[in-house]
Every structure is written in structure tokens, then in C-alpha cells.
Amino acid sequence: MIEFKFPDLGEGLVEGEVVKWHKREGDFVKEGEDLVDVMTEKATVTLPSPATGRIVKILAKEGGVVKVGQVLCIIEEAAPGAPVEAKAEARPEVRAMPAARRLAKELGLDLSKVVGTGPGGVITVEDVRRAAEAAKREVGVAEAKPAAPAPPAEERPAQPLREERIPVRGVRRAVAEKMKKSKSQIPHAYHVDEVDVTELVKLRERLKAYAGDVRLTYTPFFVKAAVAALKKYPLLNASFDEERGEIVVKKYFNIGVAVDTENGLVVVVIKDADSKSILEVARELQEKSARAREGKLSLDDVRDSTFTITNIGAIGGLWGLAVVNYPETAILATGRIVKRPRVYEGQVVPRDVMYVAVSFDHRVVDGGYVARFTNAFKELLESPDLLVLNL
Template sequence: MEFKLADIGEGIHEGEILRWLVKEGDQVEQDAPLVEVQTDKVTAELPSPVAGVIERIMAREGQVVPVGTVLAVIREAGVKAAAVASGAPGEQASLQEKLAPQAHSEAQPGREAAAPQASGAVRQGGKRRALATPHVRALARKLGVDIDEIDGTGPVGRVTEEDVRRFAEGAREPVAQAPTDAARAQGEAGSRVEAPVARGELVEQVPLRGLRRRIAEHMVQAKRIIPHATHIDEVEMDGIEALRERLRPYAEARGVKLTSLAFFVKAVAIALKEFPYVNASVDEAQENVLLRRYYHIGIAVDTEHGLIVPVVKQADQKSVFEIAREVSDLARRARENRLSLDEVTGSTFTISNAGALGGLYATPIINYPESAILGIHKMEPRPVVRNNEIVIRNIAHVSLSFDHRIIDGGMAIRFTNRVRELLEEPDRLWAELR
């Protein structure tokens, strides 16, 4: 049987083969994990649908393949190898036709396998299928464009957003891209005489794969589409710290580790209801602003695999204790790479808490397609002026990066002021709870 990349939902149209857990000739049981696949959101282990022997592996590690691609051929238990090899000529030809586009290439180790066509498309059942990210496919559908007819100009012939828009306007021929700064620099370097470098000893080549590749694509997409601006402020945290100390025994009795992040999540959820554009996104294809009336807060988690953003759903309807428990659980399972697709999708606003790592402040990149992200930075005692006297207070810097297409500076400042007000005077935070 043909083992294919299945549609796992949430608009996923392709995946990257991270690691094969079996090799050709291995005997596998039904539901045994065969391969690790990285999608836009999660890493998933795909199980074997039958018991049998791995006859042939068709997709290489590092290769990006669309849903429906044959990843491997499995000889089911009880079926002799000779029966497979000596099948009817028509059946053999049909199988080879299906598998040819994904046949093994002689790509160099550490590099993605070469695309079967110059355009970066593959053939599925005789039909051409372009390589493109889920966002680009969604844009093509909105614009009424058949993405499989487009010749991509991206890496490995991948169809880009610009390709789709150009095609929708009637320009079917891809426009030659101007040389990048890196390409120009390389050309200039080629005209200079430099001392030879032993690349094998001084330069390590690390393939851009898996989650790191997805993060790179997502960050480039966010910066290319969204005009970022950032507002920076400081929050006096003494009131929250005192409240945490008072609540600590109650939290511990309930098995909850109460952190200041839980209070930030609650304060943000309250403020978002008053500033709907900060909880919005832009539909570029229809030129609409989507004001979301639900409040799903993404929490950026630093893991050894890369940055993962699990989501606290309906944060406005949960208590601080519930939020603290859920954030702790999501962060732990994110580091263990055990989150489900639902747990890392659907966020309407993101918080990036880098305070434990240090640093004064930063300008976080918005989690596209959201309209804003709040960065929380190091909290430490600092001298401040209160009532014309210098006193020591626990101060944390915060930075709000926002989409300047729909959020002006005044709105960003007022939103941040509201979050700060709720945190600096916790009595107001409790008074706003619903």
C-alpha cells in the first residue's frame, strides 16, 4: 500500500520530512510511528496504517511535500514480496507513475532534495501541484486563482504571495527578481582576491530545517507584510509582587505556581476588550479589518527546538489561578514537544516574556496575522521618583509592537497605559474580573 502524507487539518497543505523512524526492509506493526513531519504549527509522528514491511521510502529527510504525497510503500503482512514485484504490468506502471516525482535524488547530505520540476511543482495523480505555504494558498483561494497554474519565484520554485497577486492581475510570467544585497556582495567578493579558507575546518553548515525553517518563514512574512512600530514603557510591579506573596499559600495548596505572567495575561485580556483593534487582524485580500470578539492569548515559549507559541483560549473567562496552571502546563509540554495542533493555533494576541533571561527591552516581531505583541522584560529594583522623593521600586520594561496600518501610536500608548494601570493597582484588576 501507499503511505501518504494525510491532511491533519487546520488548513495544513504541506509538511517537511524531519526524520524517518524506520528504514527500508524494517517490519512494522500497525500504528507504530514511521516518520516525524513538521507542519506550519507542530511536529507530528505519523503512524503506520497497517502491519507490514517498509518496501521503499520515497521522501527524503528535509524534503517539503504537499498533502497526498506518497511517503513510503508498505508491503502488508501476509503479502509476498514476489507478488508485489510481479504485479500486472498496468499496475506496476501506475505505481511508478505515482512515485516517480518523489523518487530518491542524489541531493547532497544536509540539503533539501531537488524539486521534480523547475517550477517547484510536483505531480499528484497526473495533476500539477505547486509548492506554497498555507497562507499563500489561502490568498490564492480568496483571489480566485488556481495556484497550481503559477510558476513560483521563491526558493525551490515555491509560489510566493507576490506571485499570486501578480498572477491575479493577469501577469502570468514571473518577474525576474532584483539581485539581493547578499548576491551583490557575493559578486563583488568574487572580483577580489582573498586568502583561501579551509571551509571544512572553520565553517559548519547547518541545514535550515524543521521548526527553525518555519520560524524563519513566519518572521519574514510578518516583517514583509506588517509595518511594525514599537512603544516602550515601564511598569511598577510592587503591588503585583505583594499580592503574589499573599496568594502563594493558596496557590501552592492548589498545585499552582503563581507567576507574574498570569497577571499580565489577565490584564491584557481585560484591556483587549476596550481596544478591539489591538485584538484584530487585516484581511489583505478583501481589505477588511477583522475585529475578534474572543480573546486567545499566545504565550511565546523558548525551547531547544525553537520558539513555540501555545495558546491560552478564552483567557478573559479564566481566573488568574486557572491561567497560571494552564500556562505552566503548556510551557512544559511545549519543551517536551507534546502539544497538539489545536493548542498552538488560533491566538489573537501574543505575549513574549523574556524577563527571566535578562535584557532591558526589545522590539518583538508580531505573530502574523495578529496586530500586536507585548514583550515583557527584566524586572529589577530601580530608583524612581515618587512624591518628589527617590525610592526603590520593582520596575519591569514592556514593549508593544503594533501593526501601524490599523493601530496608531495614540491607541498603542492608551492600551499599554491600561495594562499598566491594572498591574500597578491590582485592586482594579480584581474589580474588572467577570
């Protein structure tokens, strides 16, 4: 008998949530075959079977939280050279996002009867909701035509629920834990400024024609400008080692980018962003954002970031103060680009303006240092030709 335990995945991860078992008790599994999906604060990871044999007992149920070293299941290993048995019956694979699986489980909905409209036919949360509403309507029709008239109700009609309790699970639970750690351990301070991005708007419009199938957003420009500014002000590309009382300055530039998904906020990482062009950053960001929304990120997609950018303006906010992505030193939040009257070449004209806000660890840097970093970031966005020279 083999006890399959939740392994140490590194990155300081200590627990995860069981999202989906690919096998059931009594099934046969081959060594290396996908066995179970576990969601950590970084990504959803598919763990392979450690051996070939029959699954005797599953100890970690879907939706449950497991610690590193906790037994997930027990496998009765097949004898060496013994033929691998087939499953008792073929079960069609149901492809669904983790959030859609959880919602279906809460609603008691059979996912095999839901039509997926996501990429490649993946079932989304909206698909589950539509199926649940359709099921309710079918029940309503059946109830509207009873076999015999129902006796008049003497009781008062049931009042609608005034509260709803939502279990904090998955990415939301991981975000909650990480934000709590960040705010309790990092003394946050903030710096806000505005940037005239009129020339950047024009440059992006010109370059979109050369981007091919890559969606050229503003974020890749922000990434490249941030890297150039970080090279001048490296203390913001660092972390604080509390045990040793040291500031750890990173000589590499792995830029995290916050992605809004149905499962919650996920930070994907552009590794060695200083060595990549704006178009390369845009392509990688597009691919990783798609995988984030499908719940298919690997640990390598989300680990080892040194500085994070969150573009709240993509959704609609003018500006906001973000929470530092622990254990980094700073996070840059960019707001929505709006037209505002500004004095330009002696005249008051409408210009494209954007707010930026830097949240930082006051143990590592002071406000003046952050202001100088922000000025360097601004200069590159206000004169994007300088940004191109950094490629």
C-alpha cells in the same frame, strides 16, 4: 499498494520536516499505529498509519522537507482477515528530543548508546553533546597509544575551521519563514512604556503560597491584564484580511505565549483566557511549556492565537521590539523587572519597574490607539487589585 501522503493539517500549513520514522522498510504496521513524526511551523505531529500492512518503501527521509500531498511511504496493504505479522526483530524505542536526534545524526552518534537525563529519560541535546565528547576522549586515548610510532609530519598542522555552516531545519526554519512573511507583509510600528509593578511583585509573593504545585510566574498576570485591555481596545485582538480588505476582529481571546526551547521559539496558546483564573492560566502554561520543551505539543496547543505575549525579561533583557506573530495585529513584549528610584507619595524611593513594548500592524491601528491600550494594561499591573476584580 497504498501511497501514504503528507496530509493537509490546516492552519495554512504547506510543508513539514520529517523528524523520525517509527517503522522501517519491511516492517509491519497496524492501522492507526504511530508511523512518522513531522515537524511543522506549529508543532511536531505524529502521523498514524492509514492501513495495516508492510512498509514497502520510505520516500521521505528523516531531516527532509515534505510538501502537503507528497508521498511519505508506500504500504502493501494486508488482505482482509489476514493475521498481522510481528516485526522481524524487536527494536528498543529510543526516546529523544527532535533537536537531539538531528545533532546525533550530524555527529554520527548511535542514540541507543546515549543515556537520557530529560523528563522520563528523554535524550536531550546536552546528553548527545556529552556522549560525543566522551567518544572523542576515547578516540584520543587510543590515538595516544599507537601500536607503532607514527612518521613525523612534514606538513603544517591543520588550521582550525574559521566558519561553520549550520543547516536551517525544523523549528528554526519555520520561524525564519514566518518572520520573513511577517516583516514583509506587516508594516510594523512600535510603542514603548514603563510600568511600576511594585504592588504586583508583592501580590505575586503572597499568592505563591496558595499556588500549590503550580509555578506562579508573572506571565499569567500579564495574560489576564492583556485580555482585560483587549476587551476595551478590540482592534488589537484582530487580523487583517488582505484579499478582502477587511479587519477581522476576534470575539474570543486566545493568548499566545512565546516559550524558549532547545528547538527554538514556540508559541503555545491559552484558549479562552478570559474565562480562566490566574491560577488556571499558570497551570495550563506550565503544562504546555513542559510539552513544548519535550517536543510533544499537539496542533491544538499552538493554533488559533489572537494576540501574543513574549516575556523577554525572564531571560534578562530590559526591553525589546518583537516581530508580530503573523497574522495577528500585535504582540506585547515585557522586559526584566528592575529597581529604579521613583517619586512615590512625595518621596524618592526604589520601585520595581518594567518596560513594555507593543509591536503592531499600522494598517489596523494607529499609535494613539496602542498607547491607550498600553495605559489600560499598565493600570491593571500597577493596581493589581483591579486585576483580581476581573476574574
